[in-house]
Amino acid sequence: MTDETDPRTILIHIIESEPGLHFRALQRKTGMAVGQLEYHLYKLEKEDEIMIRKDGRYKRYFLIASSDNTKKILGYHLRNKISRNIIMLLLRKREMSIQALNERMKDREKLDEAIKVLLSDNILIRENDRLFLKNPDSVKEYIRKSRKSFLEELSDSLIDMLDEE
Structure with a gap:
């Protein structure tokens, strides 16, 4: 007990x-x-x-x-700004070329690293030069269930930023 x-x-x-x-x-x-x-x-x-x-x-x-390693990994990526932006773009667009992502993101080096990690963690699938979410429905479900904690995370980030000033 x-x-x-x-x-x-x-x-x-x-x-x-x-x-x-x-x-x-x-x-x-x-x-x-x-x-x-x-x-x-x-x-x-x-x-x-x-x-x-x-x-x-x-x-x-x-x-x-x-018990669910995928949720754990997905939670990690959704708390990372660049990974979260990639995931959100792919949720909206369904697929994107790496070139299109490069045009939308400012830091190519960080983008390349984030894509590499998202691919190795099986969040993304790459076919030629196109990227897809492996399981967009589970991503949407995770975001819906975790909405409150993400709002808290955003407010924590704001407080941390203000504390640094």
Whole structure:
């Protein structure tokens, strides 16, 4: 039996329900002090309960024992600005050439890297010079179910940006 007030149990529940949250979002959701949160995340990582994936300047947290790895990976990509833009464009257009994406995005190097990772994570399919979402319906479903956490993520980003000024 698990203790629902145990900080690690709380963290596991939050990370399971919202994979890919970053440290500050976890801190806000739990109300834990920075040191306490760092300690429990460190312990969970050492116990192979969670994994950390770096996304630019953020560390994103995921459960290792998650039953649906695709959702976990999709959540990660939707929290990354460039990957999210690619996914959203492909949801609207159904398919795009790499050249058309290059024309819409500013940083070609980051775009190329994002496409490479999206392909290796089986989010995208490439046929010749055209890109498609592998499963657009599951992407739409994930976005619908995760809408609230994405709004929180946007507000967290805004707060972080304002804190830096």
